[in-house]
Amino acid sequence: MSQRLASIALIALTAISVSACATTSEPPVAAASGDAELERLMTAMMARRSPLADDDLASRIEAARAHPLGSFENPVRASGPEGQREYLRRLRCTNGRIPQFERIGNFGRGVFGSVVDGYSVDCGEAGPGEAEVFMDMYHNGYRETDPVPGFAINNGGRGA
Known part of the structure; x- marks a missing residue:
């Protein structure tokens, strides 16, 4: 799918989300043109899933592992905005405290x-200091158990 079509999909998704709050109960339309690819993309995103086919996603996850977790090239996968915040609350600075974070x-x-999405994650005077963590919330049901570099993670007895 072209970059232009992806941009149009994101704009359409935003417009539908905003207009749904102030319109009648009629269901939103994916795209006036009925473009199947745009509809597929929007359906996946509304369901908090990657728009990629499972085998394509698996190969991209494997390739992303060549980059540090939390980088733009290997964003932390999470299940929605609440999954992003839950992950960030499990991170620990070198002093054992939870870092401050802001989208x-x-x-x-x-x-x-x-x-x-990008988050500013700040440990203040403790290590690793301030960091930028990139996250992808379109991985419904996924819970990352590895920390981004420089941090520890509290998995509550689950995972690594």
């Missing part, structure tokens, strides 16, 4: 075919 925006389409 700084979306950074466009990432390696897994969906929108990547």
Whole structure:
């Protein structure tokens, strides 16, 4: 799918989400043109899934492992915005405390075919200091158990 079509899909998804709050109960239309690819993309994103086919996603996940977890090239996969926040609350600074974090925006389409969010993560005087962590929330049901570099993670007895 072209970058232009992906941009149109994100704009359409945003417009539908905003307009759904202020319109009648009629269901939103995926695209006036009825474009099947756009509809497929929007359906996947609304279900918090990557728009990629399973085998394509698996190969991209494997390729992303060549980059540090939390980088734009290997964003932390999470299950929705609550999964992003849950992951960040499990991170630990070198002093054992939970870092402060704030969403700084979306950074466009990432390696897994969906929108990547960036977070500022700050340990203050403790290590690793301040870091930028990239996350992809379109992995419904997925819970990352590895920490991003420089941090430890509290998995509550689950995972690594």
